[in-house]
Amino acid sequence: MAMASISTEKTRWMRGPSTPMRGALLGLLLERPGHGGDLANRLAARLGETWRVDTNDVYRLLEQLEKTGLAVSRDEPKRNNHRRTHLVYYPTDETSEALTLWMETLLPREPVRLGLQAKLSVAREQDAPRLLEALKAYERECLMLAQLVTPTDGRGRSWTALCLDCTRDAVYAQLQSEIEWTQRTRRRINEFREQPR
Amino acid sequence: MTPLLSFVNVGKRYSDGGREIHVLDDVSLDIDMGVSVGVLGARRSGKSTLLRLAAGITLADSGTIYFRGRDIARMGGRERGRLLRGQIAFVSSADWRANLSESVLDHVAMSLGSEGLTIREARRRASRVLEEVEIGAGDIEEPITSLVPAERARVMLARALAHEPCLLVADEPALIPSPSERDTFYALLRKAASERNMTLLMASEEMAALQGTRILMSIAGGEVVSTEARGTVVPMPRRAGAERPGQ
Numbered sequence: 537m538a539m540a541s542i543s544t545e546k547t548r549w550m551r552g553p554s555t556p557m558r559g560a561l562l563g564l565l566l567e568r569p570g571h572g573g574d575l576a577n578r579l580a581a582r583l584g585e586t587w588r589v590d591t592n593d594v595y596r597l598l599e600q601l602e603k604t605g606l607a608v609s610r611d612e613p614k615r616n617n618h619r620r621t622h623l624v625y626y627p628t629d630e631t632s633e634a635l636t637l638w639m640e641t642l643l644p645r646e647p648v649r650l651g652l653q654a655k656l657s658v659a660r661e662q663d664a665p666r667l668l669e670a671l672k673a674y675e676r677e678c679l680m681l682a683q684l685v686t687p688t689d690g691r692g693r694s695w696t697a698l699c700l701d702c703t704r705d706a707v708y709a710q711l712q713s714e715i716e717w718t719q720r721t722r723r724r725i726n727e728f729r730e731q732p733r
Numbered sequence: 734m735t736p737l738l739s740f741v742n743v744g745k746r747y748s749d750g751g752r753e754i755h756v757l758d759d760v761s762l763d764i765d766m767g768v769s770v771g772v773l774g775a776r777r778s779g780k781s782t783l784l785r786l787a788a789g790i791t792l793a794d795s796g797t798i799y800f801r802g803r804d805i806a807r808m809g810g811r812e813r814g815r816l817l818r819g820q821i822a823f824v825s826s827a828d829w830r831a832n833l834s835e836s837v838l839d840h841v842a843m844s845l846g847s848e849g850l851t852i853r854e855a856r857r858r859a860s861r862v863l864e865e866v867e868i869g870a871g872d873i874e875e876p877i878t879s880l881v882p883a884e885r886a887r888v889m890l891a892r893a894l895a896h897e898p899c900l901l902v903a904d905e906p907a908l909i910p911s912p913s914e915r916d917t918f919y920a921l922l923r924k925a926a927s928e929r930n931m932t933l934l935m936a937s938e939e940m941a942a943l944q945g946t947r948i949l950m951s952i953a954g955g956e957v958v959s960t961e962a963r964g965t966v967v968p969m970p971r972r973a974g975a976e977r978p979g980q
Contacts, residue, residue: 672958679773679949679960687923687945690916705912705941712940715773719953726954 546637549604557589558597559638565607565627566635572598575625584707585684598625606634656721664725671725675718678711735802736763737900737932738787743796744955745782756782758955759796764934764948766899769926771943772936774952780936781825781904783952787934788823788902789813800900819848822893825904829889831877838863838873841892848896862891866921883907883914887921894925901926903935907942919944 549558557579564570564578576594583589601607602625609623652674659667685707692701745757756779764770774780785791786798789805798805800821805813817823831840841859842852850858863873866887880888886907893901903922909915923945926933937943950959 675951675958676960679951679958682940682943683946683949683960685944687920688916689920690913690918691920692913701912701916704944708939708941708944712773715940715951716775719775719951722956723954 546634547641549601549606549634550638550641554593554597555638557593558601559635561594561597561601562606562627562631562635562638565625566631569624569626571622571624582703584703585681586707586710601625606631664729668722668725671718671722675715675722678714678718682708682711734765736799737766737768737801738764738934739797739799740786741797741799743786743793743798745779745786745791745794755955757786757793760955760957761796762950762957762959764932766932767930768948769923769933769946770935770948770950771946772934772950772952773938773940773943774936775938778952779955780952783957784823784902784904784934784936787900788821789816790823819896820898821900821902822896822898823902823904824889824893824906826886826889826906826908827904829885833876833878835877836874837868837877837880837888840877840888841895844892845895858895859891862894863888865894865925866891867917883909883911883918886918890918890922890925894929897929898931900932900934903933905937905942906935912941915942 549555560579560583561575564575564582570578572595573591575598576589576591579594580587580589598607598609602609605628607625608628609625611621612624614620614622652670655663655667655670685704688701688704692698740760740762743757743760744755746753746755748754760783772780772783782791786793789798789800789808792806800816805816808816832843835843838856838859841863842855845855845858848855860870860873864870868884868887868891872884877888886909889906893903901922906922907915907918909918919942922933922935925931933946935943935946943949948960950957952958
């Protein structure tokens, strides 16, 4: 029972939809400390174009991590202006173990295509043309996101290059799956509309 | 400026045991010189048909395809053949043909027969493009049968580049098992296209294969969805009565 309560205590920060961002922030802190803006930029670069990283959210998540003892902040002078200061976040003794625990934790199924799913769930038959347009727009959005991914030349041999390649692969796999889903859904709606009544 | 390639309300259908299948339906697009376009689609989505139409290998059933402002359907068979051996190169791993007794160098050099080059000149040009696609000097005299899939894809690319085309049409050009070798191939392809200001129209089932292309299109059920990027206009769909390109 004691083990269970320790485990619950240690995994408390993994609750909620922001867990992947919090986990990724822990990893970034362990790589090197940084202020909120720096961490937000690094997080956006690392997670890729399918994620929307809001700097304000990152500040909020860092505060949460500090409250749970997984990060600690210090007021330090800015590099370009020593008269002004900002909060720089550092990992704590607990951070590394927390990251390991997160890596071992099974991921929940992420909610995807929320807006479209919500529309689909309550759509009336006369909404079909609007749904088809929304699906096309989403498909175009996925294609545009795929254009933003930095291409690779397949020559990376370091661990970091491998990890970046695998992340890029994940972005492509997600986008491809989204596009396939939109195409399938459009086809099904079109087939329904074409069938004789 | 006249686009290099234009589709205006293009349709293509095949008959399948008395049933007519519309592979492409009212597809319109403009592709400018030097632009790279990726076409994403599952099997039987119509992407190979789109590419074969673009290369002038097959003709449309409806609509018009313009290459440099000229209607491809109005060209004779010989003229389209010359186009395909010169200004347009078509690469498809499914269509790979080779004389099994020839060397890698000759496989590339002999394809230049229609360009009026001497054998020595053809071999020199072949050797140059083989080097560009990283087929080493030590490997070019090897028999074509000795190639592993990654090398074969690069030799196919060299054969296409040797003709110095302005439009390279590549239909799933690299069926290579290793992801890193596949990435290397596509990086070479992008580099070759960019250095020559060559237009690239490439199709694949895998989005990763299309990385770095300036315009991405997806195709399903003969319908195309496209992005437009950095000022290159690909309006879709364009309805009947649209102006001809260049007008």
